[in-house]
Amino acid sequence: MTTRRKFVTAGLGVAGAFAAPAIANAATLKWRMVTSWPKRLPGPGQSAERIAERIRALSGGRLDITVHAAGEVVPAFEVLDAVGNGVADMGHTAAFYWQGKMPAAAFFTTVPFGLTPPEHVAWVEAAGGQALWDELYAPFGVKPFMGGNTGVCMGGWFRREIKSLDDLRGLKIRSLGLGGEVYRRLGATPQTTPPAEILVGLQSGVIDGAEFVGPGSDIALGLYRVAQFYYYPGFNKPNGTGECIVALKSWAALDGELKAIVAHACATEANYALAEMERLNAEALAALTTRHGVQLRAFPQALVAAARAQAADVLNELAGRNELTRRVHDSYLAFRARTTAWSRISIEAVLGARG
Numbered sequence: 405m406t407t408r409r410k411f412v413t414a415g416l417g418v419a420g421a422f423a424a425p426a427i428a429n430a431a432t433l434k435w436r437m438v439t440s441w442p443k444r445l446p447g448p449g450q451s452a453e454r455i456a457e458r459i460r461a462l463s464g465g466r467l468d469i470t471v472h473a474a475g476e477v478v479p480a481f482e483v484l485d486a487v488g489n490g491v492a493d494m495g496h497t498a499a500f501y502w503q504g505k506m507p508a509a510a511f512f513t514t515v516p517f518g519l520t521p522p523e524h525v526a527w528v529e530a531a532g533g534q535a536l537w538d539e540l541y542a543p544f545g546v547k548p549f550m551g552g553n554t555g556v557c558m559g560g561w562f563r564r565e566i567k568s569l570d571d572l573r574g575l576k577i578r579s580l581g582l583g584g585e586v587y588r589r590l591g592a593t594p595q596t597t598p599p600a601e602i603l604v605g606l607q608s609g610v611i612d613g614a615e616f617v618g619p620g621s622d623i624a625l626g627l628y629r630v631a632q633f634y635y636y637p638g639f640n641k642p643n644g645t646g647e648c649i650v651a652l653k654s655w656a657a658l659d660g661e662l663k664a665i666v667a668h669a670c671a672t673e674a675n676y677a678l679a680e681m682e683r684l685n686a687e688a689l690a691a692l693t694t695r696h697g698v699q700l701r702a703f704p705q706a707l708v709a710a711a712r713a714q715a716a717d718v719l720n721e722l723a724g725r726n727e728l729t730r731r732v733h734d735s736y737l738a739f740r741a742r743t744t745a746w747s748r749i750s751i752e753a754v755l756g757a758r759g
Contacts, residue, residue, distance in 0.1 A: 433662075435469045435493035435654065440480040440501065442600045443473035446684060447621035448646045451552030451677045452496035455648055458669035467662055469494060480598040484649065488545035493654040496551055499537075499647050500581030505544070507725045508732035510581045512537050512548065514557070514643040516715035519740055521553050521678055523747065524643045527739045536732050547655050549670035551648025552677035555685060557641035558622065559703055560615035561631035563606065569707045578602055578614035582718055583640025589714040590707070599625065606630045617644050619692055620684030628696045635701050639711055646677070 437456055441449035456469035472492075474480035483495040484502050499512035511518075512533070519527060527533040528550060541548045560579070566572055573591030577584075584594030597605050597614065605611040607630050614631070615638070616622050628634070648670045655663065692698040723733040 432465060433467045433658075435467060436477070436491075437469050437471045437494040437496060438474075438477045438483050438486050438492040439472065439495065440474050440483050440497040440599070442625075445599070445621060446624045447554045447617060447644075447677070447681055448496065448498070448552055449473070451646050451673050452648075454676070455496065455551055455669050455673050458672060459665055462665045462669060463662060467658075467665070471496075474598060474600060480600070481596070484544060484546065487649050487651050490651060490653065493651050495546075495649045497647055497649065498580075499548070499645070502544075503581060506540055506729075507722055508536075508540055508729040511732050511736045512540075512647065513581060513645050514641045515582050515719065515736070516586050516640050516642075517712055518642055518736070519743070520747070520751075521555055521643050521645075523740070523743050524645055525550070525553075525674070526743065527736060528645075531739050532735055533739075536728075536735060540728060540732065541649070542652070545652050546649040547652055549648045549650070549667065550645055550674040551670040552646030552673050553681065554617040554621055554644030554646065555678055555681045557617050557638035557644050558615065558619065559635035559638050559640065560613050561606070561622070561627045562613040562633045562635060563631045564612075565633050565699075565701065566635060566703065566707070568704055569710055572707065575612040576610070578605060578611050578616075579640060581641070582715070582722070583615070585718050586640060586711050586714045589718070590710060603627060603630065615640060617641070618681065618685045619688035620681050623688040623692060628692055628698050632697060632699055633701055634692065634698050635703050637703065637708070639703070639708055639715075644681075645674070648673075 437452060439449065439452045441452065444450055444453060452471050456471050459467050459469055478486040478491065481501055483497040484505070486492045487495040500510040500514065502509040514524070528537065537548050560577065564571070569590065575592045576595055577587050577592045578597040579587050579594045580596055587594050595605070595611050597611060599616060602614045602616060603626050606614060606627065614627060616625065616627070650666065658666070693700055719733060719737070723730045
């Protein structure tokens, strides 16, 4: 074992000696990544950091990326503009933040009663989703990648129990994307509160409830301190894809090797983050319910049924916004229809059998 370790160490030293001049002579590109997250937030904040670290390592230092938390360079909801306008080369964020600029953007994070994480990945990577995503974002000067995933999300935190649809009416709920529109149609008032401000909003009473992602990230924000009721299912956000966007000008300046490295780093993080969040969500949910007194509740079935009906209307109306939105909508829903039968006899049936 000792001999083998010495051999490997020596080999790395020799390889390093040969590689060092090439790296030293190569021009180092300095990029800036802006994000929508508090610094190193478990889940998306750490995904941003890991993408930068992987790119730096795989490129041998040729591409060095500095990561900035929300508010350090631009606010959380200005990442798309910052990257598209050249303020930053790269961004880590969520597609549904841009729903006001391009209605179809929400499909690339999540939609109510939509695709689960593995189904979403299948749509993007193997059923035409990525090509539509590229087309949608090109006018904004960026190229999108899947760059993380927080998994199946929770329904949200509430300061009081939701026993019926009537209890939802009039509540101010932090909820973004199409899920926020569904809540609005159910009688609530959706709020677009940045992640770092959710706890303060709940403490001050500016909001009565909030959905963010799942237990692994939510616990880090401390939402359980002021909202003891934690609801499921996350019908509003059944998936949690994080996106990494690259300025098209910066992307075009990369050679083929660096482009491959960036794409690989994002794809690796999309896979790793989902695995990590499955672990973190399970651990955090146990901690919330056993140590922090959080009361886990299921939404009333009548509320979920009403939300499902409203979501169908929201998606149908969205499809009429413009031709590209319709194509994204049709592609997404067609894939959901194709995969539903398999998901029912595979994942759903296995979970039922497992008990």
